[in-house]
Amino acid sequence: MSNDARIRGDEDPYVAMQTTDEFQALRRKFRGFVFPMTGFFLVWYFVYVLLSTFAPGFMGTKVVGNITIGLLFGLGQFVTTFAITFIYARWANRELDPLADAIGARLDGVKEH
Amino acid sequence: MTSFLSAGLPAEATKVGSPALNIAIFAGFVLVTLVVIVKLASGKKSAGEFYTASGGFSGRQNGIAIAGDYLSAASFLGIAGAIALQGYDGFLYSIGFLVAWLVALLLVAELMRNTGRLTMADVLSYRLKQRPVRIATATSVLAVSFFYLLAQMAGAGGLVSLLLGVEGEGAQNIVIAVVGIVMIAYVLIGGMRGTTWVQIIKAVLLIAATAIMTVWVLGKYGFNLSGLFDAAIQNNPKVGEKLLEPGVKYGVSTTTKIDFISLSLALVLGTAGLPHVLQRFYTVPTSKQARKSVEWAIWLIGGFYLLTLVVGYGAGALVGAEEINKAPGKANAAAPLLAFELGGSPFLGIVSGIAFATILAVVAGLTITASATFAHDIYKEVIKRGDTTSDNEVRVARISAVAIGIIAILGGMFAKSQNIAFLVALAFAVAASANLPTILYSLFWKRFNTRGALWSIYGGLISTIGLIIFSPVVSGKAPLPGTTVSPSMITNPDIDFSWFPLDNPGLVTIPLAFFLGWLGTVTSSEYNAQKYAEMEVRSLTGHGVAKALDH
Secondary structure, eight states: OOSOTTOOSTTOHHHHHHTSHHHHHHHHHHHHHHHHHHHHHHHHHHHHHHHHHHOHHHHTOEEETTEEHHHHHHHHHHHHHHHHHHHHHHHIIIIIHHHHHHHHHHHHHHHHO | OOOSSOOSOOSSOOOOSOHHHHHHHHHHHHHHHHHHHHHHOOSSOOHHHHHHGGGOOOHHHHHHHHHHHHSOHIIIIIIHHHHHHHTHHHHHHHHHHHHTHHHIIIIIHHHHHHHOSSSHHHHHTTTSOHHHHHHHHHHHHHHHHHHHHHHHHHHHHHHHHHHTOOOSHHHHHHHHHHHHHHHHHIIIIIHHHHHHHHHHHHHHHHHHHHHHHHHHHHHHTTTOHHHHHHHHHHTOTTTGGGGGSTTTTTOSSHHHHHHHHHHHHHHHHHGGGOHHHHHHGGGSSSHHHHHHHHHHHHHHHHHHHHHHHHHHHHHHHHTOHHHHHHSTTGGGGHHHHHHHHHHHHHHHHHHHHHHHHHHHHHHHHHHHHHHHIIIIIIIIIIISTTOSOHHHHHHHHHHHHHHHHHHHHHHHHHHTTSOHHHHHHHHHHHIIIIIHHHHHHHHHOTTOOHHHHHHHHHHHHHHHHHHHHTSTTTSOOOOOTTSSOOSSSSOOTTOOOOOOOOSOOHHHHHHHHHHHHHHHHHTOOOOOHHHHHHHHHHHHHOTTHHHHHTO
C-alpha cells in the first residue's frame, strides 16, 4: 500500500477499506440497529398523533382520577424517547465504538506506515 | 393554526409586576454574559474558532448549549400558554419537538460530525459537485435561518408590552433593535465560543426557573397531578373537561386534523435539518462527544417539556383562562402571570428576564450559523473558489453577522404583527423538506448524486414557500368573529388567492423532496466511487477528524 492516503484510484485506502469484511460488518451492525429503531419510533409517534387526531374521545377516557389514556400515551412518548436514547448510547459505546476505533487505527497504520 | 406567540396585543391590558425590575434583571443577564464573553475572547480568531469554537467543547457542555439553543421563547412561553388555554393539544405539540431528537441521535449527529468540519454544506457537497451543491445548501440554510430569526425577533417585540410594560410601535421597535445589537455584540466578540457560553448560562437559568415553578405549583396541590388538572378544569369553564383530551385546538375540522398531521411530520423531521442545530455538532471534537451531546440534549429538553406540562396546567389552575386571555400577549402571558401569582414581582422579574435571555441566545446561534454559511460556502468556496486566507474569511463572516443582524432587526420590526408560531413552523417545514432528504441521502444512499441533491433542495424549498404563499396563512381566512380583520397575513378578508387548504405544507413537500431526490439521482449517471468510499468510511469510523481539526 502507498504511504500517501491522498492518492486517487485503486490505491486509495478508503476504497480498499470499504470492501473489507471488517468494515462491512461495522456498516451492517450500525444500520441493523438504527434503521429498525427509527422505523419503530416514527411508527409509534404517528400512531400516537393519529389516535390524538381521530380518536380524541378514546384518548380522553379517564383511567384514575383526571389521568387520561391520552396523558399516559403522551408520557409514553417521553419514556420511549428516553429509553431509546439510553439503549442506543450504551449499545454504541460498547458495541460500535471498539469496531470503529479498530478500523480507524488500521487506516492510520496505512497512512503512517 | 392560531398563534402560540400571538401579536396584535390589546391595549386594555391588566398590568402586573414592576417593569423597572424586569428591565434590571434582563440588563443584569446581558452584563454578566458580556463579561464572560469578553474574558473568553482571545484576540484573533481562525474560521474554525469563529464558527465552531475549534470543536473545543465537551459533549455535556454542548448538550446543555443545544438545549439553550433549541428551547426558544416559543417553547417556553408558547407551549406553557397553549397548555394553559387548550390543555392537551399544547402538550401534543411539545412531544413532536422532543421525539424529533431521535432522528438527530440515530441518523445524523455522529455521521455529520465525522464528515463535516465548518458548515452543513461540507457534508452535503462531500462527494458531489462542490459549487452547485454549496450554493443550493447555502440558499436553503439562509432561508431557514431567516424565517427562524424573524420569528425570534418578532417574538421579542411581542414580549415587550407583556414583560416590560411598554407599549406602542416605537417602544417595540427599540426593544427589537436592542436585542439585535446585543446579539451582534455577542457574535462579534465571542464567536461560537462566546455564543455557546451564553446558551449554556441561559439553559441553566431557564430550566432552573421552570423547575422551581413546577415544584411550587405541585406543592400547592399536595403533589397530586390529578388535583392540579381538576383545578385547571374548574378555572377554564369554556373548555372544561375537554382540557384533558386532544382536539380543542387541532380537532375543529378534518382540515385542521390533517393540518396537524402535516405539522407533526415537519416537526419530527425538521429538527435534524435545522442548520443552527447541526452547527452545534461541530463544536465537539469527536462523534462520541456528538452522541453524548444529543444524549444530554434529549434528557434536558424532554425534562423541560415535562415541567412545562405542570407549568401550563398550573397557570390554567392558579391564574385562570379568563385572566390569561385579558393579559397582553394572551397565551404567552400564562407563564409570566403564573410566576407573579407564585412569587410576586421579584419572581416575575426573574422569569421575564430569562424570557428575553432565551431570545438572545437563540438569535446569536442562528446568526453564527448563517454568517458561517455565507462566509465559508458562498464567499470562500464559491466566489473565491477556495483561494482565500482564514483571516479574510473571518472578516467576511463578521461583516455578514452585522448584515444579518441588521436584516433581523428590520425584519423583526416589520414582522412583529405576524403570527410567530407560523414562522417557526415554516422554518421547520423548509428544514424538513429542503435539508433533511439530502442529508439522509448523502449519508446513506450510495447512488446519490448532484442532480438528486439539487432537485431535492430546490424542489423542497420552492414547494414549501410556494404552498405557504397560496395557503390560508397568507390570505383568505374568514374574519375573526365580530371584526372585519382576517387572521391571515393579509388582513383584508376581500383579498384571497389561497387554493392550498393546509397551513402546514410538510405533508406534501417532504415526500415530494424525497421523491425529487430519488428522481434526480436515477436520471443522472454521475457517481464517484472513491469519494463515496472516503465519505462512508470516515462517517462510520471518524477517521481523519482530528487531522481535519489541525487546519
